[in-house]
Amino acid sequence: MDDVTLAHPLVDAVGAGFVVHETDAAVVECSGERTGLLLEARRAGLVVVVLTPGSSRLTAAMSAMLRRTASSWVVRDVDRYRAAGSDVVADDVATAMLAPQTVTRSASLGPGAVPWVEALVAVHHPASDAATVGRTAELLLAGLADGGPDAWGTVEPATLAWSVAEVTAFTRRRAPRPTRLVAVAPTSGGIASVQVRVERSATGVTEETRLVLPRPVEAGALSTDDEVPTVLTDLARRQRVLLGTAWRTSGHSDATVSAHQLPLPVPLGAVVGAAAVRDLGIDPQTLPAGVQAVGPARVPSLTLDFTPEGMRSGAVLSRGADAEARWRRLAQLGDALGPRAVELLGFGDRR
Incomplete structure (x- = not known):
């Protein structure tokens, strides 16, 4: 192996272009030390395993x-190694980290797994004293889980009592540097995870919120998540959404x-903000069913609902059939809006 130098206490081994951090923790959190390692390695042009x-x-x-940070997760199988998401077993970490993903993706739930709703929403704030950070997370959780964040921090575990005012003040003190935050929200289905990234833009501030919301269902029942497009529509009415999925x-x-x-x-819904509608040249007068205009008629935001037509009339589909029907619905709406809209929302990267 080529020698790689990175002075960090969590580095346990080095290789050609990468460093290894080994832990036997049952749950590996995004702690301050691990965050520091990942950021230092990226600045040094290294990958962390x-x-x-x-x-x-x-x-x-x-x-x-x-x-x-383009880093990798590798698991040890006795004296051999396997990249997370792959069945290919290798004799060394370097080979394992480069192995292609070989596990067949399935809409069925794996052992111990429950359904999640994942949302990624970017909103624009003008550079003014009225701008607040954290409200997107509150609105998503209120609509999808009847609750809100409980605690926040810059790393895990989040230990500060949630407060939009405190989160906003912290972000302003750090400006113009980007700010990353984590938050948690206890729900009836478990623990929701929130990640927020705030950075300056040419015209103000962009706040990106990523929500992971576990939503367990009774044995044998199917997740429908029918209210997700409605929650996204409400969000588009309340905030200046740039993009959301x-x-x-x-x-x-x-x-x-x-x-x-x-x-x-499985795609559930999306928002194409007014700025993107304008830049993409989408004509709001030619919208197909499943696309709703929100806001000013001249240049509205668009919310996309991927609920299959049959389910709108009360039909119940199996988990696999529901997934395929929603992907077909996405393709239909994508054809109507154009390939640039699909690329902008990142749908092609998720399957």
Whole structure:
């Protein structure tokens, strides 16, 4: 192996272009030390490999942080290694981290898994004293879980009592530097995870909110998540949404994922903000069924509902049939709005 130097206490091994952080924690959180390692490695042009036993789980925030920093999760199988999401077993970490994902994605739930709703929403705030941070998370949780965030912080575990005023004040003190926050919300189905990223833009401030909401259902029952497009529509009326997407996925009820889970994401709804509608040249007068205009008639925002037509009339589909029908519905609406809209929302990257 080539020598790689990165002075950090969590580095347990080095390789050609990567460093290894090994932990046997049952739940691997996005702690301050791990966040520091990932950011330092990215600045040094290195990839971090988080090496765990196969039984470990990652929090939603830690999993997202690995994706943002192009890092990898590898599990140890006795004296061999396997990348999370792959069945390919390798003799060394370097080979394992480069292995392609080979687990077949399925809409069915894996062992110990429950349905999730995942939402990613970016909103614009003007650069004014009236701008607040954290309201998007509150609105999403109020609409989907009848609750709100309980605690927040810059790393996990979140220990500060939730307050939009405090979150906003903290973000302003850090400006113009970007700010990343995590929050948690106890719900009837488990623990919801929220991640917020705030950064300056050319015309104000962009706040990106990522919500992972476990929603367990009774044995044998199906998740419908019919209210998700309605919640997105309400959000588009209340805030200046740039883009938003919502999906059904799965994981554990504490918003953690295992190395063996690779669910098929199922599209639930989306928002194309007014600025994107204008830039894409979408004519609001030619909208197909399933696309709703919200806001000023001249340049509205658009909310997309991927509920299959049959389900609108009360039909019940199996989990797999529901997933395929929603993907077909996305394709139909995507054809109507154009490939640039589909690319902008990132739908093509999720399957």
